[in-house]
Amino acid sequence: MPSNGRETPNPASGFTRVDPAVDIPAMERQILELWRATKAFEESILRRPADNEYIFYDGPPFPTGSPHYGNLLAGVIKDMVPRYWTMRGYRVERRFGWDTHGLPIEMEVEKRLGISGPKAIADFGVDRFNQAARSLVQANTETWEALTERIGRWVDFEDDYKTMDPEFMETVWWVFKQLWDKGLVYKDFKVLPYSWGASTPLSNFEANKDYRDVEDPSVTVRLEVLDGAGPVETGDYLLIWTTTPWTLPGNLAVAVGDEITYVRIPDGDDHYWMASSRVTSVFGDDPSPVASAQGAALVGIQYQPPFDHFSSQRDAGAFRIISSPDVATDEGTGLVHMAPAYGEADFYALKGAGIDAMVDPVDAEGAFTEEVPEVAGQNVKVADATLIDLLGESGKLVRSGRITHSYPFCERTGTPLIYKAIPTWFVRVEDLRGRMVEINDTIHWVPEYVGTRRFGNWLVNARDWAVSRNRYWGSCIPVWECSGCDEAVAVGSLDQLEELSGQRPNDLHKHVVDEIGWPCASCGGSMVRVPEVLDGWFESGSMPYGMLHYPFENAERFEAAFPAKFIAEGLDQTRGWFYTLIVLSTALFDKPAFENCVVNGLILAEDGRKMSKSLKNYPDPSEIFDHMGADALRAFLINSPVLRAEPLRFSSEGVAEVVRTVLLPMWNTYSFFTTYAEADGITVADLESAPSPGDRPELDRWILSVLQSLISEVNAQMEGYYLYNVVPPTLGFIDHLTNWYVRRSRRRFWRTRGESGEDDADKVAAFATLYEVLTTFIEVLAPVLPFITEHLYQDLVARHRTDAVVSVHHRDFPEADPGLIDTDLELAMEVVREVVRIGRNLRKKEALRVRQPLPRLTVLTRDPTVAEAVTDHAGVIADELNVKDVVTSADEAGLLRLSARADFRSLGRRLGPRMPEAAAAIAALAPEDLEKVLSGGKLTIAGEQLGSGDIIVERVPQEGTVVETGSRLAVALDTSISEDLVLEGIAREVISRVQRMRRDAGLDVTDRIHLGWSSPDETIRAAVARHSEDIGAEVLAISVDEGVDGAEETYAIGGAAVTLGISRAEGSGQIS
């Protein structure tokens, strides 16, 4: 493989002028064509050695709808990094992945089929339902492919992975079996939102979709204390309150808050306990507590439950007061009825109290079972009334009313939701927690805080993971249970399934697997698969293994390539993919699943709100592509706060800015190069014959040095995954290149070739330098701007070299050549640019246009390095600022005066409270004292010996001078304008006017003209006459004659008129 720049050039190959006006989107579409035609992406992988892999994991998105900016952003990051490491010589495979299972897909399928809920799905047929889900997934992938390609993301859609592939699903079984064998899986109850209408638990997300204001019972119930202790006497009553009387048969405890104060209120012969702060809401304004206690003191007291159907549960610890941190006193009585089957907080409070009891007398359709015979068969909401009556009859009802409140409903069936304990499979994440935290510490997160704080905190508090879902379209929980005994088997492969059942299905979805069973090995009963499917996150967390069908295939490859070097996703994946990847990799391999993780923030619409299709508050991505192109969008996104995991307000203005500040300057430079290369007939052979960089003029060495510095900076940032630090130094480089190198070099490119050997050498050096800079710069930017860099590569490199690699993305990423870096030179040029900047500022302030030559510019400095930089570049400065002479001087008498202030940083620590006093004294120092300090002397101020390290002496211009100070120097302009200079200034004005006429006449930059002029003004006549030769040379006039003839224009210069006329000379248009 040839390394960069070593391909065989076609020596005769010349360059073709490129129009500076560019249609970027059209150019990008051509590049897409080129990539397709040359299979550039596939090649970029194959040409890197297979034993030098860089592993990237692509987090699988749901194929619902079309990709939004968040997906595109993730795509850009996932493209830029692999492109970079590919250019660094690694083989970076990029297989696209699809998260094909899960609730969002099922919901979409239900919508399309017009059915809803488990009953409807069962009637429709799980097999047909799953088939519909599969078709939907396949149909939706196309828009993704189109937009992904358009943004320039190179990723393999052909060899993609899908979580619904049988191979992937088999690996998921294997993963589950690993956990099972390690004892990390268990089954328990989990309280979930439940729809009796649909006979199914819902996700929290679904449960939040339909809240309605409804009227419900509001009952206060008294529960008799059975074993009083302390201030609580036997026979006292605990007051509880609920809006769901149907949960009272399931009551197993009453909760208090440890810190809450409870009081004993007498009422007739009875005494009631409740939270002090809630007394008036129950008893009105005249409560007279006779005793009080903190909640913690009440814990353990036994009471008589509202109903006695489950009184045997007392042996399990039920019907006692327990403590719960969730008890609040903003409603109710501060004594909270606990029915663990019907409330998540209840469930955990009993667990926390060590009470292993649970009763659930409500069936799947929301009706009471025979366990509560009084209401058996009644729906819970219907049973409410009966139960309230029963409480009244038993004397337990204290108050009964109605309350209107907001309550969740089932979005699909319109029935009220209840909470209900559902058997659920868990992974023991809490056992893995410590190790997960340690493993997380080895991961490099960008930005860092996401990993160390946000994700780290999440890990420390990780709870066991509920991995089962009562759904249909997903990987199955591969557990078979015996109908007759406790036997349970986890199946981890098709081989095992075949061995057990004699069957080997080619699809592992629920409708197939549920049909498979075998006789129980211990009791001869039948082994039946449990009904649940796996959480989709379990599958995406299994992606590193599932993608390769590990361990059934690719075992060696996987082991060599795990963990991944790099992943990138949004901040919302903290609890999602990042988490499940780590849980599973820790459980299975005791390793992280990835080494570097780039986390991006959320993209908001320009108005700061979420992007919303219905609000139309953001431009369609394809609009951006059509108007400004993918490169601009990529650079905009990469350079934005989303790369720091912060939200970004998307604005197409920002994208347009990238076009203006990055793409157009690059294109302009490219156009500039090709224009003059063509005009001069520069060939590749000419470029090759240029002197080696070290022997070229300083300006060339300078820009090459700046380029090398940029290369080393970009490499450092990319190696650290700080993608957001790549664009800013690039912008700085573009400024150096266009506003200094090209501008300063222009005349070198124009000089007529062949007039002098010395000029030719300089010209070729300039062309070679600009060529090398451009062709290297595009390599640096190729990962960010894959299109424009490819275009330039094709035209500037590939065209001229017979065995060049076909794409810029196949080249090796540049590495900085320390031999070309000259920091002294870079520093000197900074000084020069500063002098020029200050000089322009001065001219502006003094209203002295640059076209008017001035006699002298003086740089005031005592720094020999600065003085040397100025002296060495006096010509450049003189040219830029149109002055006749540039000198340096250390003598600032009459121009600058000294001014002092304290160096707080060094003095503050030493002086402490005496600081303000010293600062005032320093500001008031006399010039002689300052001179003394400057020459190394010490002064006694505030009782301290202070020297040059403590006092900052600055020079400021004296009033009435044409002087301006910079950070390390001052610039003085001599503004006396002699007669000669006036004439020269006029000549420059004339040149300027003629150039404008040339442009307005549409002449080519190489066209020769005849110039005629006339003026009634003596001074102008003198000026033009004296400088006619210079004028002619500047405006490419082969004759300059008094008397106008042809197209003419009259201008005012310094209040006097001049008439100019130009005409194109015959035979012009030759090489200049």
Add this chain to the structure above:
RNA sequence: GGGCCCAUAGCUCAGCCCGGUUAGAGCGCAUCCCUGAUAAGGAUGAGGUCCGUGGUUCAAGUCCACGUGGGCCCA
């Protein structure tokens, strides 16, 4: 209710980790320059109670606490 993040110019953001007295950039705006990159390019300028309150300190945009507003995630 909890965790994390953010709040600096009209807009988008640096600066904050490690405190130092004149807070920067780009865009936009205004004024001007250049005219051989020209449907480009450049310079200069105006514009800031650094969200609020309190604290620590000789010194706070920067550190601490509390609050306000916004975001993400979780409950």
